[in-house]
Amino acid sequence: MTTRNTSRRxxxxxxxxxxxxxxxxxxxxxxxxxxxxxxxxxxxxxxxDWKKASGTKxxxxxxxxxxxxxxxxLLSEFTELTGIEVQADLVAEADYFTKLNTELxxxxxxxxxxxxxAYFIWQYGPPGWMEDLDPWLKNxxxxxxxxxxxxxxxxxxxxxxxxxxxxxPLGTGGQWAIPWGFETNxxxxxxxxxxxxxxxPAETFDDLIQLATDLTDRSKNQYxxxxxxxxxxxxxxxxxxxxxxxxxxxxxTSEGGKLVAAMNSPEAVDFTAxxxxxAKAAGPTSWTTYEYPDCTRDLGNGNAAMVYDxxxxxxxxxxxxxxxxxxxxxxxxxxxxxxxxxxxxxWTWSLAMNAASKQKLAAWLFIQWATGKDAMSKATKAxxxxxxxxxxxxxxxxxxLGAFPGYLETFEKVIDSTKIQFSPQTKFxxxxxxxxxxxxxxxxxxxxxxxxxxxxxxxxxxxxx
Amino acid sequence: MTTTxxxxxxxxxxxxxxxPPPLPTVPAWRRRLRPYLxxxxxxxxxxxxxxxxxxxxxxxxxxYAAVNPNPVWVGLRNFKAVLTAPEFWHSVQVTLVYAVSATxxxxxLGIGIALLLNRSxxxxxxxxxVLILPLMIAPVIAAVIWKLMFNPQFGVLNHVLGLGSTFDxxxxxxxxxxxxxxxxxxxxxxxxxxxxAGVRSLPKEPFEASDVDGAGWFYMFRRLMLxxxxxxxxxxxxxxxxxxxxxxxxxxxxxxxxxxxxxxTLQVGAFExxxxxxxxxxxxxxxxLLWIIVFAVARYLVSVLxxxxxxxxGAEG
Numbered sequence: 106m107t108t109r110n111t112s113r114r115x116x117x118x119x120x121x122x123x124x125x126x127x128x129x130x131x132x133x134x135x136x137x138x139x140x141x142x143x144x145x146x147x148x149x150x151x152x153x154d155w156k157k158a159s160g161t162k163x164x165x166x167x168x169x170x171x172x173x174x175x176x177x178x179l180l181s182e183f184t185e186l187t188g189i190e191v192q193a194d195l196v197a198e199a200d201y202f203t204k205l206n207t208e209l210x211x212x213x214x215x216x217x218x219x220x221x222x223a224y225f226i227w228q229y230g231p232p233g234w235m236e237d238l239d240p241w242l243k244n245x246x247x248x249x250x251x252x253x254x255x256x257x258x259x260x261x262x263x264x265x266x267x268x269x270x271x272x273x274p275l276g277t278g279g280q281w282a283i284p285w286g287f288e289t290n291x292x293x294x295x296x297x298x299x300x301x302x303x304x305x306p307a308e309t310f311d312d313l314i315q316l317a318t319d320l321t322d323r324s325k326n327q328y329x330x331x332x333x334x335x336x337x338x339x340x341x342x343x344x345x346x347x348x349x350x351x352x353x354x355x356x357x358t359s360e361g362g363k364l365v366a367a368m369n370s371p372e373a374v375d376f377t378a379x380x381x382x383x384a385k386a387a388g389p390t391s392w393t394t395y396e397y398p399d400c401t402r403d404l405g406n407g408n409a410a411m412v413y414d415x416x417x418x419x420x421x422x423x424x425x426x427x428x429x430x431x432x433x434x435x436x437x438x439x440x441x442x443x444x445x446x447x448x449x450x451x452w453t454w455s456l457a458m459n460a461a462s463k464q465k466l467a468a469w470l471f472i473q474w475a476t477g478k479d480a481m482s483k484a485t486k487a488x489x490x491x492x493x494x495x496x497x498x499x500x501x502x503x504x505x506l507g508a509f510p511g512y513l514e515t516f517e518k519v520i521d522s523t524k525i526q527f528s529p530q531t532k533f534x535x536x537x538x539x540x541x542x543x544x545x546x547x548x549x550x551x552x553x554x555x556x557x558x559x560x561x562x563x564x565x566x567x568x569x570x
Numbered sequence: 571m572t573t574t575x576x577x578x579x580x581x582x583x584x585x586x587x588x589x590p591p592p593l594p595t596v597p598a599w600r601r602r603l604r605p606y607l608x609x610x611x612x613x614x615x616x617x618x619x620x621x622x623x624x625x626x627x628x629x630x631x632x633x634y635a636a637v638n639p640n641p642v643w644v645g646l647r648n649f650k651a652v653l654t655a656p657e658f659w660h661s662v663q664v665t666l667v668y669a670v671s672a673t674x675x676x677x678x679l680g681i682g683i684a685l686l687l688n689r690s691x692x693x694x695x696x697x698x699x700v701l702i703l704p705l706m707i708a709p710v711i712a713a714v715i716w717k718l719m720f721n722p723q724f725g726v727l728n729h730v731l732g733l734g735s736t737f738d739x740x741x742x743x744x745x746x747x748x749x750x751x752x753x754x755x756x757x758x759x760x761x762x763x764x765x766x767a768g769v770r771s772l773p774k775e776p777f778e779a780s781d782v783d784g785a786g787w788f789y790m791f792r793r794l795m796l797x798x799x800x801x802x803x804x805x806x807x808x809x810x811x812x813x814x815x816x817x818x819x820x821x822x823x824x825x826x827x828x829x830x831x832x833x834x835t836l837q838v839g840a841f842e843x844x845x846x847x848x849x850x851x852x853x854x855x856x857x858x859l860l861w862i863i864v865f866a867v868a869r870y871l872v873s874v875l876x877x878x879x880x881x882x883x884g885a886e887g
Contacts, residue, residue: 203845210636210848228848232639326723326735336828390722391738393829408723531637535847545829549742 145465146240149247155474157247158467159188165471166194166208166216168201171417172286172454173220175484176475182483183474189467209234214461217468221457223264223525224342226281227533229457231269236458237279241469252473256494257284260524265455267529271568272359275529282455283476284493286417289449289523290343290439291515293404293419294411297433306411306437310348313440314379317387320410329387331400331409336545338537339396342527344413344439345380345544346450350526351442352376357528357568364530364568366561368540369554378553381544393545405430413439415452416516417491420509435510438518449523453493491516536564623861629854636848648855657831657839658856662863665835668746668821669814672753676810677803679754680761685791687762688769698766701759709756713823716752720824742829749821749833753814761806768802769795801882804875811871815864836860 149157167173173195180191194216196204202225208215209229221229229235241247242254254262261284268278294306302320307313317329332344346356354373357364367373384392389403397418403409404419405428412419416436421427423434438447456472458465474480478496485492485501492498506513527533543560547553630648634641652658683701687694704712719725720739728737739748772795780790818837821827827834827842834842836856844853 206636206845206848210850228636232636323734323736336826336830390736391720391740393742394717394740394825403723406724532847535842535849538842538846542828542830545742549829549832 144240145236146244146247146469149244149466151246153246153249155187155249155470158464158470161188161464161467162190162192163217163462163464163467163471164192164194164215166196166205166219168198168220169195170198170220170286170454171421172484175487176480178487179480179483183471183480186474187467187470189470191471209459212461214459214463217459217462217464218456218471219459220285220454221282223282223284223451223453223455224338224527224533226265226267226457227269227529227531230267230279230281231531234460235281236460236462236465236468237281238283238458238469238472239280241473242280247466247469248473249477252477253496254283256478256496257476258287258493258495258520258523260451260520261287261453261493264451264453264525269531270362271364271530272362273529275525282457283472284453284455285476287451287453287491287493288415288417289451289491289516289519290347290414291416291449291519292411292413292437292439293416293422293434294437295404295407295409295430295433296435296510297430298407298410299435307440310352310376310379310440310442314383314386317383317411321387323390326408328389328403328409330383330411330413331389331395331403332384332413333397333400334384334388334392334395334541334545334548336393336538336541337396338534338541340541340544341537342450342452343397343415346526347448348380348413348440349373349376350448350450351440351446353442353444353446355528356526357530357564359528364528364565366536366564366568368543368564369557369561374554374557377544377547377557381547381553384548393548404428404434416512420512423509432508436512436515438515447519447522448526449519450526451523530568532567536567539564626854626857629851630858632851634851636850641851644851648851649859652852652855652859657834658859660831661834661836661839661856664746664831664833665815665817665837665860665863668750668753668817668833668835669811671747672750672757672814672817673807673810675750675754676758676761677807679758680806681765681799681803683758683762684765684769687766701762703759704756705759705763707756709819710823712756713752713820716748716755717824720748740825740829742832745825745829745833749817749824752820752824753817756820757810757813761810764806764809765799765802768799772798798882800878801875804871804878808868808871808875812864812868815867816860836863 173193177193180193184190201220205219205221205225210232212234226235242252262280263276265282265284266276266278266280267273270278292306298320299305304316304319307316313330320329321327333340349356352372354370354376355367358367359365368377389395389399389409397414400409400412400414401418401422404412405422407430419434419436423431425431438449441447456475458468458472462468476493478494481492481494481497482501485497485505492502503513527537530536539560543556546556631643631645632641633644633647683697687698687701707715717740719727722728722733722735722738725739727739728734738744776794776798777790780794785793816837817835818841821833821835821838822841825833827838837860840853840856840860842853843849843856847853
């Protein structure tokens, strides 16, 4: 009989192999095992009482933003009302969704409530990472009779509801988040500069191109219009998607339950070529790196005459002392489409519940409180943020608009046509970033038609796979 | 029992010392166990490294994505999809151009700076300390600062160089070279310090002998200094090339891989797929292929380093 002694090298290899066995057996592929069916909502019975989850503690994940900042001082009122302690964790916006993606994919339920945008529902919903809030809304034991969900603008309510079926419109299926604050994408401009040049905001897209070009003087480090151009899905959704929709263009068409990319339709090619030409002739020199803080900074500094982006991104620059051009800014809906359309794409910061939360009732009470009339009114008075409730807009919000010329008129002009103009689909971020890459390629000199044909072909295939 | 200790170099009278007490007898099982106990920390570290690695490799054989939370084994399908995609080969090209050019420039500049600093002068001593400063700034922060300096509207570079507001450092044609420039700014001091340490460790005798024989500076540099410095230079090259092949932070902060895909390195591609698009399997495939490239290059360079070290020590001709 021979005896074989184990060498240390073999021991190390054995240890590593042993470690990899449970790893391979248990590597957590398979996504979240959390129950997001709303069953937890049905467990809540009896009359509604804010104190039903008293003594519990929840954690919420947020990004520093006017909405978050206006609610932060009110958190103690929530604790007093409900007996629920709230720990708010903040992550900078640039890293926020990276953090959120990673946390939700891990399924730990570390945060019970999180801020999210409507597009993210399309990615977080199908794996079961988000709780369907519809059963909570319908349960009178869990929801206050004063809540009045219908008071939230319809375009916002439907933007956070989807059934995750390709080609299916928004507004069907579960309610995955409650809109908390929102933004319309319109034009902010330097009215001092406009007055000195004797010009007015453009009412058509061709006039906008001409106006922005006329206002560009590179020798004075001044250009006509800033809008996003970085390699990101976020380049497409504000000004570009708003004007794209007004010009009658679609991102996808639904054919037999399948989405077919339409960003190479004749009208889309024509508009895209003009948009890129606008960026070249009257946009920032390093347009392909521009994100919204760059755009608003240039507006505030007086380098940019106009910005086509979220209204809430530009208004902080008009506050006294906030920028060189503070007090000189005004707002305009932007050019109408050929048929007079003011179709506007929206962004809504919403509150969603983590399906893996261990404190779902407490989490729902927090969402309900934060999106309710009382808290939203107080937050709106304390700081400037577009409220999602019509009653709050007509009440507290209008009182804050005196120093913002054209803001209210612009809002009222576009609000009825404001909704998410994208077709919902689960590969939104990948395909929309590809769209931004195509814009950059066209900006670099590629032919708009052939580049958009390639993009449409690629995106159609990606959605079919 | 007493033992007399003597040594060949010990002088003076013999000294008698008391013998140390006998070592306690260690049971045989403990002696056999000891090597394995000593190996435990190494095993723990290897597990810490292997865990994400094995998991990543495993994912690359699945179709795991956020929209597909119940993945199945797909064999080599991810590899086929990635290897037949033009974007992947474009990323390979961008990564190689970035890594080779940044490493080459940093090496040449680093050697030059090291040779200048080797001259003992006041200025050399001051620069020796100042040149370390870029290394003390986190690459992400350095990239953010450079992005501000590159800005055509208010950046200091266009102002100082008189380029006006129309010169875009991060345009499609220039973005890759601008990212290389930032890498060179951060890491050239690293190469310089490594090479300087090598230069200062060289024996003086061969140089003195050459000097007596009337050899010129360049001859001594080419025939003496460079062959003896070669192992140190190679170490610097290995460090920088490996690091550049994995480059992410500088590129992502400056351009996020754009404009278009002009600066989309393999790491940026893997990040986009895994984190932005939540396609974990495709991102893992990118990372695994990058690992193969880095591993192959590292193996080759380490073998070259071994030969250079033997040659510098005179073992090879």
